Amino acid sequence: MKKFVPFALLFAFIIGGCAPNTKITSSWRAQDIQPAHYNKIIVLGLMNLPDRSIREKMENYLAGELRNIGYNAVCACEEFAPKAFDNMAEDEAMEKLKTSGVDAVLTIVLLDKQRESKYIAGNTFYSPYAIYYNQFWGYRTTLYRRIHTPGYYIDDTRYFWESNLYDMSTQQLIYSVQTQSFNPDNADALGNEYSKLIINNMKNQQVLRQQGTGAD
Numbered sequence: 080m081k082k083f084v085p086f087a088l089l090f091a092f093i094i095g096g097c098a099p100n101t102k103i104t105s106s107w108r109a110q111d112i113q114p115a116h117y118n119k120i121i122v123l124g125l126m127n128l129p130d131r132s133i134r135e136k137m138e139n140y141l142a143g144e145l146r147n148i149g150y151n152a153v154c155a156c157e158e159f160a161p162k163a164f165d166n167m168a169e170d171e172a173m174e175k176l177k178t179s180g181v182d183a184v185l186t187i188v189l190l191d192k193q194r195e196s197k198y199i200a201g202n203t204f205y206s207p208y209a210i211y212y213n214q215f216w217g218y219r220t221t222l223y224r225r226i227h228t229p230g231y232y233i234d235d236t237r238y239f240w241e242s243n244l245y246d247m248s249t250q251q252l253i254y255s256v257q258t259q260s261f262n263p264d265n266a267d268a269l270g271n272e273y274s275k276l277i278i279n280n281m282k283n284q285q286v287l288r289q290q291g292t293g294a295d
Contacts, residue, residue, distance in 0.1 A: 149290025
C-alpha cells in the first residue's frame with residue numbers, strides 16, 4: 080500500500096529546506112561614489128559573545144568573499160590581538176589601522192540577539208472518505224485511520240547584524256547594511272551565508288566591483 084505525504088507537510092518541508100536563514104532588512108550607500116580600489120581592507124567584528132569563534136568565523140568568511148572578487152582583505156582576528164582596540168581612543172585606533180596599511184574598514188556588529196519559544200499546534204490529516212460516507216463501517220474505519228501530529232514547542236533565535244564600510248582616507252561611512260539571521264545552523268553556515276549576501280549587495284549597489292578585470 081502506498082503512503083501519501085500530506086501536501087501541507089510536503090510544502091512546508093520544501094519551503095523550509097530552501098529558505099535562506101539570513102536576509103537584508105535595509106541598506107544605504109553614500110551618494111556620488113564610485114567603486115573604489117582599496118589596497119587593504121580589514122574586516123573587524125564588534126561583538127561581545129561568550130563564543131569567540133562566531134566573531135572569527137564572520138570575519139574570516141567576509142574577508143574570504145572580498146578576496147574572491149579580487150580585493151586584498153584580512154580579518155582583524157589574524158591582524159591584531161582579540162582586545163587590541165579595547166579602551167583605545169578613536170585617533171589611536173585610526174592611527175593603528177593606518178600604520179598597518181589599511182585604507183578601508185568593513186565592520187560587523189551584532190546589534191541584538193533574541194530568543195523566543197513558539198508553540199506549533201498539532202494537526203489532524205484525514206484520508207479521503209467520500210466513497211465510504213454512506214456505509215457505516217467504511218466510514219468508521221477511515222476516520223479511525225486519520226493521522227494526528229501532536230503539538231510541540233520550538234526555540235527560535237534571531238541575530239540582528241549591521242555592517243559598515245568606512246573609507247580610511249576620509250574616515251567617512253560609504254555603505255551600511257542591516258540584516259536578520261534566523262536560526263542559523265552553526266557559525267560556519269551563518270558566516271558563509273552572511274558574507275555572500277553582503278558582498279553581492281555591495282556589488283549590486285556599485286560600492287565594490289570585481290577586481291582584476293581591466294576595469295581599474
